[in-house]
Structure formats: structure tokens, C-alpha cells
Amino acid sequence: MRWTDRMTMRRKEALAGVLFALPWILGFLVFTLYPIASSFYYSFTRYNMRSAPLWIGLANYETIFTTDSLFVPGVLNTLYFVAFSVPLNLAASLLIAVLLNNRTFGIRFYRTLFYLPNVVSIVAVALLWQWILDPTFGLINQALALLGVEGPGWLTDAAWSKPSLILMGLWGVGGTVVIFLASLQDVPASLYDAALIDGAGPVRKFRHITLPMISPAIFFNLVMGIIGAFQVFTQAFIMTGGGPSDSTMFYALVIYRKAFWDIQMGYASALAWILLVMILAVTLVVLKLGNRFVFYGDTQS
Amino acid sequence: MSRSFLSSPSPAGAALPAAPTLPPARGRARVRRVAYQVLVQALLLSFSALFLFPFLWMLSTALKTPQEMFAAVMRLIPRDPQWGNFIRVFSAIPFLRYTLNTAIITFGTMAGVLLSSSLVAYSFARLRWPGRNLLFVVLLSTLMLPGQVILIPTFILFSNLGWLDSFAPLVVPAFFGGGAFNIFLLRQFYRTIPFDLTESARIDGCREIHIYARIILPLCKPILATIALFTFMGCWNDFFGPLIFLTNPDLTTLALGLRAFQQQHTAQWDLMMAGALISALPTLVLFFSFQRYFVEGITLTGIKG
Numbered sequence: 001m002r003w004t005d006r007m008t009m010r011r012k013e014a015l016a017g018v019l020f021a022l023p024w025i026l027g028f029l030v031f032t033l034y035p036i037a038s039s040f041y042y043s044f045t046r047y048n049m050r051s052a053p054l055w056i057g058l059a060n061y062e063t064i065f066t067t068d069s070l071f072v073p074g075v076l077n078t079l080y081f082v083a084f085s086v087p088l089n090l091a092a093s094l095l096i097a098v099l100l101n102n103r104t105f106g107i108r109f110y111r112t113l114f115y116l117p118n119v120v121s122i123v124a125v126a127l128l129w130q131w132i133l134d135p136t137f138g139l140i141n142q143a144l145a146l147l148g149v150e151g152p153g154w155l156t157d158a159a160w161s162k163p164s165l166i167l168m169g170l171w172g173v174g175g176t177v178v179i180f181l182a183s184l185q186d187v188p189a190s191l192y193d194a195a196l197i198d199g200a201g202p203v204r205k206f207r208h209i210t211l212p213m214i215s216p217a218i219f220f221n222l223v224m225g226i227i228g229a230f231q232v233f234t235q236a237f238i239m240t241g242g243g244p245s246d247s248t249m250f251y252a253l254v255i256y257r258k259a260f261w262d263i264q265m266g267y268a269s270a271l272a273w274i275l276l277v278m279i280l281a282v283t284l285v286v287l288k289l290g291n292r293f294v295f296y297g298d299t300q301s
Numbered sequence: 302m303s304r305s306f307l308s309s310p311s312p313a314g315a316a317l318p319a320a321p322t323l324p325p326a327r328g329r330a331r332v333r334r335v336a337y338q339v340l341v342q343a344l345l346l347s348f349s350a351l352f353l354f355p356f357l358w359m360l361s362t363a364l365k366t367p368q369e370m371f372a373a374v375m376r377l378i379p380r381d382p383q384w385g386n387f388i389r390v391f392s393a394i395p396f397l398r399y400t401l402n403t404a405i406i407t408f409g410t411m412a413g414v415l416l417s418s419s420l421v422a423y424s425f426a427r428l429r430w431p432g433r434n435l436l437f438v439v440l441l442s443t444l445m446l447p448g449q450v451i452l453i454p455t456f457i458l459f460s461n462l463g464w465l466d467s468f469a470p471l472v473v474p475a476f477f478g479g480g481a482f483n484i485f486l487l488r489q490f491y492r493t494i495p496f497d498l499t500e501s502a503r504i505d506g507c508r509e510i511h512i513y514a515r516i517i518l519p520l521c522k523p524i525l526a527t528i529a530l531f532t533f534m535g536c537w538n539d540f541f542g543p544l545i546f547l548t549n550p551d552l553t554t555l556a557l558g559l560r561a562f563q564q565q566h567t568a569q570w571d572l573m574m575a576g577a578l579i580s581a582l583p584t585l586v587l588f589f590s591f592q593r594y595f596v597e598g599i600t601l602t603g604i605k606g
Contacts, residue, residue, distance in 0.1 A: 009503070010429075016509040017430030024421040024440065024484060027477025032443055035451035035458070042454065049457065096348060102341050112592060113349050116356070119588045121538030123556045124577035127563060128359050131570045139358050142375045171355065178596055202337075231447055234540050238560065252449060259453050260545065272449045279447055 043270035048263050060270035071271070073246045074254040075278075077162065081250060082229040082282075085166045090221060093173040097180035098210075111181075115174035126238040129168045130155065133239075155240050158247035165235050165248060176221050183217035184210070212295040219290045223283060230279045251275055363387070363575035370571055386575040393572050396579070398551065399558040403580075406471050406543075406554065407536040413475030414483055414532045415525060421478055422487035423513045427499065437488075443481045448541075456545060470546040471539075475532075483528050490524045491517060527594040534584050555580040 018025075043060060045053035064071050100111055117125060132139045133154035141151035154164040191209050200208070211218075233252040236242060242249035242257075255275070259268035357377065362370060364382040390396050424430070425437050459470040478484065499512050518525075540556045547553060559580060562573035588595060 013428055013503075013509070014430040017424045017428035017433060020420050020424030020428060020509070020513075021430075021433075021436070023417045023476065024478035025436070027417075027474060028439070028443070030458075031455060031474050031477060032446070032451060035454035036446075038454040038457075039450055042457075049460065099341055099345050099348070102338075104338055104341050104345070106345075110345050110349055111596075112589075113352055115595070116585075116588070117352065119534065119584045120577075120581045121540065121556045121584075123538075123540050123559050124581055127559060127573055127577060128355055130563075131362060131568075131574070132355060132358060137371050139375065171352065182596075227445060227447065231449060238563070255449055255452075259456070265453050265457060269453050272453060276447055276450045283445070 039269045039272060042266045043273050045266040046264075047266040049265060053266060056266070060267045061274075063267070064270060064274065070246065070249060070254045070257070073249050074251040077247065077249055078230060078232065078251040080162055081166065081232050082226060084163075085169050085232075086222065086225040086229050088166065089169060089173050089176060089225060090218065092170050093176035093221070094180055094218070096173065097177045097184055098206075100177065100181055101184040114177055117171045118174040122234045123238060125168075125171070126235050129171075129235075130239045133164055133168075156244055158244045161240055161244060161247045165232075165239070168235065176225070179217055179221060180214065183214040187213040215294045216296060219294045222290070223286055226282060226286060227279055230275065230282075359574045359578060362570055363572075363578055365571050367569075367571060383571065386571050387579060390572050390576045390579060393569070394558055394561045394576070395550075395553075396555075396558070396576065399553055399555045400580075402468075402552055403537060403554040403556070406468050406539075407533055409468065409472035410475040410536045411529055411532045413472060413477075414479035415529060416479070417476050418479030418483040418487055418528065419518065419521070419525065420513070422484045422491055423509075423517060425484065426488040426491035427496070427517070428509070440481050440484060444485070452545070459546065465546060466549040466552060468547075468552070471536075471542050480532075483532075486528065487521070487524060490521060494520055523594065526591065530587060530591055530594050533587060537584055 042053060044055060044057055046056050046059075047053035096114055100107065100114070133141075135141055135151070135153040135156055138151075138154070140154070144151040152160045154160050187210060191213070192205060195205050195209055231252050232250050233256070236248040236250050236253055237256070240248040242253045251271075252275075255268050255271045258264045258271060361377050361379060363386055364379045364384065366379075366381065366383055369376070369379055369381075425433060425440070455470075459465055462469075464470050464473075494517060499516055502512050502516060503509075538556060539554070543554045543557050547557065555576075559573060559576050562569045562576065
């Protein structure tokens with residue numbers, strides 16, 4: 001092929017490349033980059049969508065940090081949720097994945113079953129659990145009553161509402177389980193055989209082979225779990241509406257109220273940016289720590 | 302990572318290679334292995350009871366009369382199963398309307414996602430152009446972006462466009478990229494197809510759009526099916542998008558509409574559970590029919606990519 005031909009082919013390819021990617025490039029500009037930039041701008045304005053945004057400098061941030069009565073509960077409730085639900089979900093899904101990684105009777109049935117709650121909409125899940133957790137007629141308290149125990153108002157008692165939502169979340173660990181399971185199945189059998197010859201027991205095998213080999217999956221699930229947990233919304237929105245006495249008023253609910261109840265778009269944008277900074281900060285810390293514990297094998301993958 | 306896609310379809314479940322088996326053991330080792338098996342079964346059984354029971358309770362509630370639902374003694378199997386509850390749901394709320402709305406949004410989004418993400422991924426996977434690698438990093442970083450940050454300006458944008466109270470905010474964006482995650486998934490898959498296959502077609506003067514449509518896409522049916530399934534699930538079950546963008550009751554989706562039973566004076570748990578079960582039927586059927594694609598799709602979520 002002649003040199004000029006190759007040049008035209010290259011240019012054609014580059015042109016085709018940009019054209020093929022164009023839908024995403026446009027979508028990114030309009031539905032991601034522009035919203036990020038304008039949300040940053042709105043956060044310095046007062047904007048009720050009826051009149052034009054009014055520049056008020058740092059006033060929104062000042063109000064948030066000084067007089068907003070929902071900001072502090074929102075942050076604390078969210079941190080509580082992240083701190084308990086993420087490790088609990090990781091531990092539970094890892095345990096289930098290890099169990100599912102056995103050749104045993106009915107394993108296909110079990111694998112299907114644990115994923116099933118993820119197929120149902122979160123609305124249906126939230127409504128179902130609201131019914132199960134009903135203080136008088138709910139399944140759990142009725143069962144407890146049979147044992148002579150008077151169960152608490154799971155969702156109506158401020159002391160129990162967050163733990164209830166966190167425990168309920170365990171029903172949805174199926175997605176994480178599948179990722180762990182895939183990772184467990186990638187651990188070469190030869191490593192376990194070698195350990196067996198060396199006389200290692202199951203605990204040592206798990207500690208020194210399984211955990212390091214699946215550490216990338218643990219790390220991935222940890223980071224995605226944190227990002228997701230910071231944005232917890234639907235369960236609380238449907239089941240408790242943020243109550244009782246703001247005990248499930250998570251940060252995303254605060255944003256939602258300010259934006260769509262009070263139509264304070266500037267103020268809500270400022271809240272959203274604070275959330276972004278919090279998520280970024282926590283994720284960066286985890287990424288930093290993670291590099292020490294994650295084993296990527298001989299070659300970085 | 303995508304070997305399994307190229308191989309012939311295997312029955313559901315077989316997609317997960319089973320754990321390694323050890324050579325048959327004797328004596329004490331064998332006793333220990335049996336004990337281990339018993340322990341595994343016991344744990345699996347008790348956990349799966351915990352996972353299954355809420356579903357059974359859902360079905361049980363859906364079949365109860367209000368009297369039995371609020372009775373002092375609870376029963377799993379209703380005395381007089383009210384199968385009619387499943388029909389009453391349709392008259393208690395505009396259930397058919399909601400189903401139709403949900404279906405329109407879901408299929409519209411699926412069309413957008415499949416078309417758009419498969420085109421864009423082709424560009425990132427198999428075409429060389431300046432800035433490609435940088436933009437791919439940008440694309441990946443959008444995966445980590447919390448939706449809360451772009452929510453408000455997006456709402457304002459659609460409001461200014463006059464798109465609120467229409468399906469447009471939920472469907473149109475799908476045609477512009479189809480989701481970073483789907484692009485990523487497809488790109489990883491496209492790259493496993495030998496480049497010789499397309500290079501010769503290109504030298505013969507075949508146009509890129511034809512290479513994409515006639516060579517690449519036919520090889521990608523399994524991954525496209527996976528993406529179609531996940532998109533279906535995501536849209537059918539989506540709550541937040543419709544909550545924000547749809548306030549007209551005529552446009553309500555199933556996920557939104559189910560709450561109607563909750564907001565009434567006394568919550569009608571029987572109808573609510575019946576409605577939740579019917580609304581979950583399409584996703585449940587799809588899940589049971591195409592389980593293999595699900596497992597592979599989730600497995601491809603980054604760590605193995």
C-alpha cells in the first residue's frame with residue numbers, strides 16, 4: 001500500500017472514530033459536564049426556578065454549616081449508615097460467596113436464591129419490609145410475641161430505625177455475592193493443593209491464600225459500597241420518610257427535600273457539592289489505604 | 302475474561318465453573334470432609350430460609366383477607382386464599398396504565414442503550430483517533446460520579462426544555478451514550494475479537510458502519526443480551542427517575558404507583574403485596590430464563606475487566 005493511501009485510511013479511521021463516539025461525547029457534555037458545572041454555579045446562587053438565579057456568594061454554604069437543622073443529622077445518619085452497612089454487607093456477602101463456592105447438593109438452587117431479591121424493585125422490597133417490620137402486625141414482632149418477647153417499633157422507634165434499614169439491606173447482598181463468587185472461582189486450585197501438601201488447615205488457607213487472591217474484589221466492592229451507601233435514599237424515603245425524629249434523615253433525603261419540596265435549587269446544589277466532596281474524600285482515603293492491602297498478582301491487571 | 306461468551310451456550314449455572322475437587326480422601330480426612338459438607342449445607346439451608354421467607358410472606362399476605370392479615374395469630378398459609386386480590390389490584394389503581402407506561406419507558410430506553418452504547422464502544426475499542434484514551438478515562442471516571450450532583454441541573458435543564466411530565470427525560474438520554482458502564486462492558490468484549498478479521502475488510506474498502514453492523518455486532522449477541530437484560534431490570538424497577546420527572550398521574554410507572562396503597566388511610570398490605578408481585582413478574586421470569594447472562598454480566602463488573 002502506498003504511503004498516501006495509508007494516510008487517508010488513518011484520517012478516515014479517525015473521522016469514523018469521532019463520529020461513532022459522538023453520541024456519548026454529546027451526552028457527556030449535555031447530561032454530565034454541563035450539569036456538574038452549572039450545579040457548582042447554582043450552589044452560589046439563590047434560585048427558585050421562577051426568577052433567574054441570584055448570586056449570593058457563599059451564603060448557602062454559610063447557612064448549611066451554621067443554621068441548617070437538617071445538615072448535621074443528615075451527615076451523621078449517613079455516616080452511621082455507611083460505617084455499619086458497608087462492612088456488614090461485605091462480611092455477609094463474602095461468607096455466602098464462600099459457602100456457594102462449594103460443590104454440594106443443590107448449589108445451583110442456592111446461587112439463584114441469593115440473587116433473587118435483587119431482581120425485585122427496591123420499592124417492592126421496601127414496602128414488603130415495612131410490612132414485615134410493622135410493630136403490631138408485622139411478621140417479626142408476631143414471631144417474637146410467640147416467644148413472649150415484645151419487639152420494638154422497628155421503624156417507629158428512633159433507636160431502631162437505622163439498624164432496621166441496615167439489617168434489611170442484607171437481603172440485597174446478592175449482587176456483591178456474585179462478584180465475590182466469580183473472584184473466588186478464579187483462585188488457582190494449585191495454590192490450595194500446595195497448601196494442602198504443606199499441611200495448612202482451612203483457616204490458614206483462607207487467611208493466606210483466599211483473602212489475598214480476592215483482595216481486588218473486596219476492594220472493588222468496598223469502594224462501590226461506600227459510594228452507594230452515601231447516597232442511600234429510597235428505603236428511607238418510602239419506609240420512614242426520614243423519621244422518626246429525623247433518625248433516618250439521610251443526606252440524600254435532605255437534598256431531595258430542599259430541591260423538590262422547597263424548590264431551593266441553589267441551596268440544594270450546595271448540599272450536593274458537599275456530598276460530592278465527602279464521598280471523594282472518603283474514597284481517596286480508602287484508595288490510599290487499599291493499595292497497601294490489595295494484591296494484584298505478578299502483573300498489574 | 303470473555304472466553305465464556307464465545308463458547309457455545311451452556312445451561313444456566315454451568316457458567317460458574319465449580320470449585321476444584323480434591324482426590325478422594327480416606328479415613329479421618331474423609332470424616333472431616335463429610336463434616337464440612339454437613340456444615341456447609343446447614344449454613345446454606347438456614348441462610349436461604351432467611352432469604353426465601355420474605356417472598357413467601359409476600360405471597361401469603363397477597364392472598365389474605367384484611368381480617369386474617371390483622372389477626373392475632375399469624376398463618377403462613379391463608380385459610381381462604383383470596384386469589385381475587387390479584388385481579389382487584391387492577392381496579393384499585395390504574396395498574397394496566399402503569400404497566401403500559403413502564404413498558405414504554407423501558408423499551409424506549411433499551412433501544413437507546415443498545416444502539417448508542419454499541420456504536421460508542423466500537424469507537425473506543427477498535428478505532429484509533431486522537432484523544433480517545435483520554436476520553437475513555439473520563440468515561441470511566443463518570444462511573445464513580447454520585448448522581449446527586451448532576452440531579453438538580455438536569456432537572457432544571459429538562460424543565461427549561463419543557464420535558465417535565467413526559468417520558469423524554471427518562472428515555473432520551475439513553476440515546477446519548479447509553480451509560481458508561483455498558484460502553485465499558487461492550488468495549489472490553491469488542492477488544493477480544495481478532496483485529497485481522499476487521500482489518501482485511503477495511504483494506505478492501507468496507508465502510509466502518511458495515512464492519513460494525515455485519516462483522517462485530519453478530520459476534521456480540523450474548524453481551525448485547527446481557528446489557529438488554531440489565532437495562533430492562535434497571536428501567537422496570539427504577540424509582541428515582543420517575544419520582545423526579547413524572548408528576549402527572551397518567552404517566553405514573555409501576556414502581557411509583559405501588560405506593561398508592563401505602564398512602565391511603567389504612568395501608569392495604571394485601572393489595573400492595575399482590576401488586577408488588579405482579580409488577581415483579583416480568584423481571585422474575587426474565588431472570589429465571591436468562592440467569593446465565595446475569596451472572597456473566599455482573600461478573601464482568603470491572604474486577605475481571
